Amino acid sequence: MLTLGLLLPVFGVSHITSAHQQKPAAPATQERKGVQKKEAKEDEPVAITERTNALKAMDEKPLTDEDFGNFRFPYINNNGEIAFVGLHSNKADKRGYSQEFFVRKPDGSWRIIREGDKVENYPEALREYSISNFNENGDLTVVASYADDAATPSAADPHDPASHAVFIRKQALFIKDAKGMRSLIKLGEEVPNMPSVFSGVSNASTNTKGTTAFIGTYSDPDGRGLFIVENGKAKIVARSGQRIAPGENYSFSEHYFPSSINERDELAFLVRIGDKNALYIARPAGLEMIAFTGKPTPIKDANYLGFGNRAPSINDKGEVAFSAFFDGPDAGRGLFFRANGETRLIARSGQNLEGTNYNFTDFNAPIINNRGDIAFIGNFGGRSRGIFLKTSRGIEKVALVDEPVPGLSKDEVFNNFTQPAINDKGEIVFYGQWKNLKAGINVGIFHRDEKGNLKLLVKRGDKLPK
Numbered sequence: 001m002l003t004l005g006l007l008l009p010v011f012g013v014s015h016i017t018s019a020h021q022q023k024p025a026a027p028a029t030q031e032r033k034g035v036q037k038k039e040a041k042e043d044e045p046v047a048i049t050e051r052t053n054a055l056k057a058m059d060e061k062p063l064t065d066e067d068f069g070n071f072r073f074p075y076i077n078n079n080g081e082i083a084f085v086g087l088h089s090n091k092a093d094k095r096g097y098s099q100e101f102f103v104r105k106p107d108g109s110w111r112i113i114r115e116g117d118k119v120e121n122y123p124e125a126l127r128e129y130s131i132s133n134f135n136e137n138g139d140l141t142v143v144a145s146y147a148d149d150a151a152t153p154s155a156a157d158p159h160d161p162a163s164h165a166v167f168i169r170k171q172a173l174f175i176k177d178a179k180g181m182r183s184l185i186k187l188g189e190e191v192p193n194m195p196s197v198f199s200g201v202s203n204a205s206t207n208t209k210g211t212t213a214f215i216g217t218y219s220d221p222d223g224r225g226l227f228i229v230e231n232g233k234a235k236i237v238a239r240s241g242q243r244i245a246p247g248e249n250y251s252f253s254e255h256y257f258p259s260s261i262n263e264r265d266e267l268a269f270l271v272r273i274g275d276k277n278a279l280y281i282a283r284p285a286g287l288e289m290i291a292f293t294g295k296p297t298p299i300k301d302a303n304y305l306g307f308g309n310r311a312p313s314i315n316d317k318g319e320v321a322f323s324a325f326f327d328g329p330d331a332g333r334g335l336f337f338r339a340n341g342e343t344r345l346i347a348r349s350g351q352n353l354e355g356t357n358y359n360f361t362d363f364n365a366p367i368i369n370n371r372g373d374i375a376f377i378g379n380f381g382g383r384s385r386g387i388f389l390k391t392s393r394g395i396e397k398v399a400l401v402d403e404p405v406p407g408l409s410k411d412e413v414f415n416n417f418t419q420p421a422i423n424d425k426g427e428i429v430f431y432g433q434w435k436n437l438k439a440g441i442n443v444g445i446f447h448r449d450e451k452g453n454l455k456l457l458v459k460r461g462d463k464l465p466k
Contacts, residue, residue, distance in 0.1 A: 061461075065089050068462050069097065073418045074429040074445050075134035080106040082429050082457065083134040084445055088464060099129060101140060101176075102465065104457065110465040113140070119174065119181045122146050126174070126181070132214075133205035133260055140176040141206040145169065173201045173214060184212055184229050191218045192227075192234050203311075205260035205267070213237075213261040213282075224254040226269060226282065228261070237282045238271065244289070250274060257311040259320075268312040268320045277307045279322055281314065290338055291324065298336070298343050302328030313368045321346075321366040321374045335363040335376060335390070346374065346390055353380050354395065365419030375422040387420050387430055398428055398448055405434045406454050412436045425450040429457075 063069055067088060074084035082104045090098040101113035116125040126144040133141035172186040187198050200217030212229040225239030240254040250273045258269035266283050268290075276293035291297075293304055305325040312322035319339040326334060332349035351360050362379040374390040375398070386400035398420070405412045412434050420430040428448040435441045444459030 063089060063461060065091060066464055068458060068460055068464060070443060070460060071431055071445055071458075072131065073421075073431045075131065075421050076423050076427055076429045076447075077134055077136050077138065078423045078425065079136065079138070080423070080425070080427060081134075081138060082445070082447060083131060083140065084431075085129060085131055086458075086464070101129060101131065101142075103134075103138070112465065113176060117181055119146070119183060122183070124170070132203060135206055135208055137177065137208050139178075139206060139208075141204045141212060142174050142176060143171060143201055143204065144174055145171045169199075171201070173204055173212070175206060175210075175212070184232075185214070185216070185227075185234060191216065191225075192236060194218065194236075196220055196223065203256075203258050205258075207261050207263050207265070209263070209265070211261060211265050213258065213267050215256050215258060224256065225252075226256050226258060226267075226271075228265070228282075230265070238269075238280075238287065244273060244278070245287075250276075255309070257309060259312050259314045262314050262318070263316040264318060266314060266318055268314040268322070270307050270309065270311055270322075277309075279307060279312055279320075281318070281320065283318075290320065290343065291322070291336075297324070297326045297334075298345055299326055299328065299330075299334070299348075302326040302331070305331075310364060313366050313374075315368045315370045315372070317370060319368060319372060321368040321376075323363040323366060323376075333362050335366060335374070337368075337372075337374070339372075347378075347395060353378075353397075356380075358384065367420060367422050369422050369426070370424045371426070373422060373426055375420040375428050377417060377419060385417065386414075387417050387428070389422075389426070389428065391426070396452075399430070399432065399446065399454060405432075405456065407456050408434070409436070411438065412442075415441060 065088060068086050069089055070087045072085040074082055076082050084102055085099050086102045087097055087099045089096060098115055100115060103111040115127050118125055124146045126146050128145040130143050131140055132143060169187055173184045174181050175184060185198055185201055189198050191198060196218035198216050199219040202215045204212060204214035206212040214227055215224065216227045217224045223240040226237040227234050228237055238252050240252055242252050244250045244252060253272040255272040256269055259267050261267045266281055268281050270277060270279055278289055279291040281288045281290060291304055293306055295304055297304055303326065305327050307324050310323050312320050314320050322336050324334055324336055334348040335346040336343055337346050347360060349361050353360060358381040360378050360380050364377040366374050366376040368374045376388055377385055378388045379385045384401050387398040389396050389398055399414055401415060402413050404410050405414060414432060415435040416433040418431045420428050422428050427450050430446055432446050433441060433443045442460050445457045446454060447457045448454040
């Protein structure tokens, strides 16, 4: 699939725009006002290096309402369309900013979905969008608020002294397709076959057939579960408190980390089960466990230790990529691939990063396409990390921390990344941060084409497309 499971935190130089920029720290040699300088004593620690100044935002000029201020991670489909949320300042908005969906087409033109769209049967305009999925049809699966103010909490039970009011936000899960924007799940609606109501929605995805999967949080009684909406009807796939299988003593907890749903209405997910974790594939016929804490790995004399709350990825063939920790005489971390009922190791900690003196130490955010290519974030050499691509030819780098950013000066080098997205052509997009020790830091959206050419698509400070 082309989209992401567990979402890594979005870093950046600020929340939105220059109004929120970080201020550079005072030089290490400068004395602070009101603090008397002390002489170093033998029994006190003495710094052997000067403090490194915090990097400031790389703004050559103040940002305006017409400039990009920040982004959320991007998506790419097999048509080469790239979708992301772009944020910018807006002096007319009481929040001080606005956001829109931007879809860049392969020919360089843009499709823009703006805040304030109206939806049938919703009197309020939609605000505070977040993209959860972008599929081959160009459909967007989004979570959005439809009012400025929160809904009034429902009344507590006056006959129950321990009861409390349920706080329900004015928020819903929507699909934006060729027919317009429509609602699938509205917070406050009843959960299927339960006395609870939905109080939160996350990690939603929709395939080209219109089947949607999401994580739903519910209240009174409280819990969380994995749901699928098909033909307008929602059903529970797995929920907290549910036995993992008939006759088993283990039950699902409230913590789920899903992939996107594929074209066969399947999705892979990580779930906590007591003090253990497990990986499952949810299929129309039922659930299949593919890995469990304490169960054997494909590595000799090694069992799974855990999965680090990292979502797996599944493609339209039902093949799964995931990362895991394992024990044994050569314990470590690995990147795994499962197909046709068999799991095999793709890469492991200690493996050499080709062309360097470094070895991999960890693997994050794997995403698999229908060719079996796996894009992922790999850690190596201390804090160093990069985006890599595993193909039939081996593992190749896409971008590495401290390497120059294509198209910019040699002094501007990558500093951080969020998880990548990949399509079936092998095109990759990601949200990246780079730094210049003199000028500061900046952020932008990057695109690597199927030939391996990496370029900066759009950055903070660029003009908004019209």
